[in-house]
Amino acid sequence: MGAAVAAVLSATGCGAGTVRMEPPEADETTTQACTAFVAALPDTLLDAERADVRPESDVMAAWGDPPIGVRCGIPRPAALTIDAPLQEVDGVPWLPVPADDPTMFVAVGHTAYVELTAPPSYGPPAAALTTLSTLVEEHIPPLPGDRL
Numbered sequence: 001m002g003a004a005v006a007a008v009l010s011a012t013g014c015g016a017g018t019v020r021m022e023p024p025e026a027d028e029t030t031t032q033a034c035t036a037f038v039a040a041l042p043d044t045l046l047d048a049e050r051a052d053v054r055p056e057s058d059v060m061a062a063w064g065d066p067p068i069g070v071r072c073g074i075p076r077p078a079a080l081t082i083d084a085p086l087q088e089v090d091g092v093p094w095l096p097v098p099a100d101d102p103t104m105f106v107a108v109g110h111t112a113y114v115e116l117t118a119p120p121s122y123g124p125p126a127a128a129l130t131t132l133s134t135l136v137e138e139h140i141p142p143l144p145g146d147r148l
Contacts, residue, residue: 017051019062019069026059026073030112034059034072037114037139041070042131046122068128069117072140076113077106080148089126092133093148105129108148110140 026034035058043050048064059072079097086093086108093109094116096102105125107114114136118125 017049017065018054019051019067020054021057021060021062021069021071023055023057023060024071024074026112030073031059033112033140034114037072037112037135038070040135040139045131046118046125046128048122064122066119066121067117068119068122069115070132071115072112074106074113074115077108080106080108086148087129089129090133090137092136094129094133107132107136107140110136110142112140114140 038059038061041050041061045063045068048068051062051064051067053060053062061070062068077095077097079099080095084095085099086095087105088094092107095106095108097104097106103118103120105116105118107116114132116125116128116132118128122128
C-alpha cells in the first residue's frame with residue numbers, strides 16, 4: 001500500500017472513544033471543501049458511534065473500536081493508475097486498497113480525495129460507502145472531464 005494513502009488509526013488511552021489519526025496536508029480550497037464534508041458526516045457509521053479524533057481536525061472523523069476512519073484531502077493515491085480497478089457507488093468512483101481484499105477505499109474523481117478505512121470486523125463497507133458517496137457528491141466538486 002502506498003505511503004500516500006496509509007492512515008494511522010489507533011485507539012488511544014486519551015479516554016473512551018478517542019482515536020489517533022494522521023491529518024492530511026491540503027491546500028486552503030481543499031480544506032474548506034473537506035471541512036464541510038466532515039461536518040456533514042453522521043454520528044453513527046456501520047453501527048459504530050462517533051469517536052473523538054486526536055489531534056483535533058476538521059478534515060478527519062472516526063467511529064467505534066476498532067476505529068473506522070475518514071480523512072479528507074489526502075494526497076493522490078499511488079495505486080490510482082489508468083487501469084486501477086474502481087468501484088462506483090452512487091456515482092462516486094472508489095479505489096479499493098488493496099484491490100484483492102480492501103480495508104481502505106479512496107473516493108476519486110473529485111477535487112479532494114476522501115479515504116475510508118474500515119476494519120473487516122464491521123463486515124462489508126457498502127453502507128458506509130453509500131453514506132460517504134452522497135456527502136462527497138454534496139460537498140466536494142467533481143474534477144473536470146473524466147479526470148481522477
